[in-house]
Amino acid sequence: MPFSPSLIKYHSHLLTLKGDASGSWTEQQVGTEEQNLSMDKEIAAIEAKLAEVKDWEARVKEIAAALGVSAKLPKLD
DSSP states (O other), rough: OOOOGGGGOOSSSSOOOOOOOOSEEEEESSSSSHHHHHHHHHHHHHHHHHEEEEEEEHHHHHHHHHOOOOOOOOOOO
């Protein structure tokens, strides 16, 4: 992926450097179909990670209990 989809809202054009020592580059306007699909994929990946939070919190508590220590988890709102 040549760009960070979450940064699209801050820019109007995307400059991509080829990185092949030729010094070549391409420029395209932000908001293309490819970028929109990439943004959807990024959102889906973040939502999948968020869906696992409760399971990870439970696992941390299990490990803390097995070790006999207190599990201090940050509050997420």
